[in-house]
Amino acid sequence: MATHLITSACTRCDACAAVCPTASISFGATQYVIDQDTCTGCEICVTVCPVDVIVPTPRQQPE
Ligand code: SF4
Numbered sequence: 001m002a003t004h005l006i007t008s009a010c011t012r013c014d015a016c017a018a019v020c021p022t023a024s025i026s027f028g029a030t031q032y033v034i035d036q037d038t039c040t041g042c043e044i045c046v047t048v049c050p051v052d053v054i055v056p057t058p059r060q061q062p063e
């Protein structure tokens, strides 16, 4: 379920990973990333991000 992602403006503060109830946030190659398969869109991470870089994932347009 792709609901939220972290933009490249992530400051790597580490606030979000600990609060995710589904452990969907991890440190990727250069910044924190959200597992698009397990994120439920609860937005708890959105409330703790100090720089507001966690945003809804753009939905794919129906074909
Ligand atoms: S929206 Fe919820 S499930 Fe998805 S990454 Fe944030 S805290 Fe985790």
Ligand code: SF4
Pocket (backbone or CB within 6 Å): 006, 009, 010, 011, 012, 013, 014, 015, 016, 017, 032, 048, 049, 050, 051, 052, 053, 054
């Ligand atoms: S809380 Fe925001 S700035 Fe901090 S690591 Fe998570 S996404 Fe990046």
